[in-house]
Amino acid sequence: MQLKTKGLVLREVKTGEADRILTILTPEHGILSASAKSSLRLKNKLFAATGLFCYSEFVLFPGKNMYIVDEATPIEVFFELRQSVEGMALAMYFAELAATVAQEGEEAESLLRLLLNSFFLIGTQKKPLHQIKAVFELRTLFDAGFMPDIVGCCECGSAETETFRFDLSEGALFCQNCAEKIGAAPNISRSQLAAMQHMLYSEPEKAYSFTLLPEAMAGLSRLATHYVCSQLDHRFKTLDFLETVLD
Ligand SMILES: [Zn+2]
Structure with a gap:
């Protein structure tokens, strides 16, 4: 047929x-x-x-x-993707990540839409690559059923401290005080947390509309990669090259 x-x-x-x-x-x-x-x-x-x-x-x-x-x-045909080595390396990684989470015979409409949006944004160069990357990684996990609860601290509910600990294996958030109690070092700032909440909780088409200082964005992008690798328990071949060209 x-x-x-x-x-x-x-x-x-x-x-x-x-x-x-x-x-x-x-x-x-x-x-x-x-x-x-x-x-x-x-x-x-x-x-x-x-x-x-x-x-x-x-x-x-x-x-x-x-x-x-x-x-x-x-x-x-996304011809513009080929304009930069970084953009191309990022697209290769996205393709590997999508191929890892997508299943044969199961609908993948939102994943496909996310990927098409990301390719379009890489090509137009209107958003920083780290931002496109972090949104794609987090939303892809979300789509695959990994939904971290990052509304507030998992112990006390607070979202008001200056720094937070995002636990990569549990997908759980600790405020500065509760992180201190369990002896965990903070790994995200309050503005990074707000960006992460925006990426995960807004409508798909609005997920990319936020700004963060370049250094904070790069840090969040690295955290998103650690989270992806930890949740999927997978080493992506395309990441090795991406990490050499995207700093
Ligand atoms: Zn707390």
């Missing part, structure tokens, strides 16, 4: 002489693999719409082990 779906190419692996195996994130069927035969040939009808980070309308047929791409029409 033919499957017609929109989808974003998260990964491409070259096989044979000019074939590609694609990992595609779709809104209704989650992640799927598809073979795009001869798609690396310039004159092939699939060439333009099956490259890495292409968002396309696909017509797929089930094959023996995976789908086979029959038709593909580009909707958005």
Whole structure:
């Protein structure tokens, strides 16, 4: 049975002489693999719409082990992503993170929308990369069912102290006083906490609308990565390169 779906190419692996195996994130069927035969040939009808980070309308047929791409029409190819090494490295990491949390056969509409928004923002360079990164990481976890309670301190409810401890393995927040009692050093400031609350609790389209000083934003972005790695218990290959280009 033919499957017609929109989808974003998260990964491409070259096989044979000019074939590609694609990992595609779709809104209704989650992640799927598809073979795009001869798609690396310039004159092939699939060439333009099956490259890495292409968002396309696909017509797929089930094959023996995976789908086979029959038709593909580009909707958005995110050409601007390739303008900077940092932007490209970030997009690679986002794609790996999305491919890790998305499931085969399960809807992934909000994850896909978040990823498309992030790619768009990286391309337009209107938001700092650390900000795009932290929002993507936290909202992706949220989407995957990891929802930290950061409204106030998990012991006393306070959100008023100057610093806080965000426990990465529990996803729990401690105010300065309660953190001191358990001998945990603070790792976020009050303004960083406010930014984190905004990223997690606002409507998806407003999640990126906040400002934080560059150093504080970079610190929060690093914390978000530690949180992702700790919750998913996964080492992302793309992070090694990203960390060398994004400081
Ligand atoms: Zn407290």
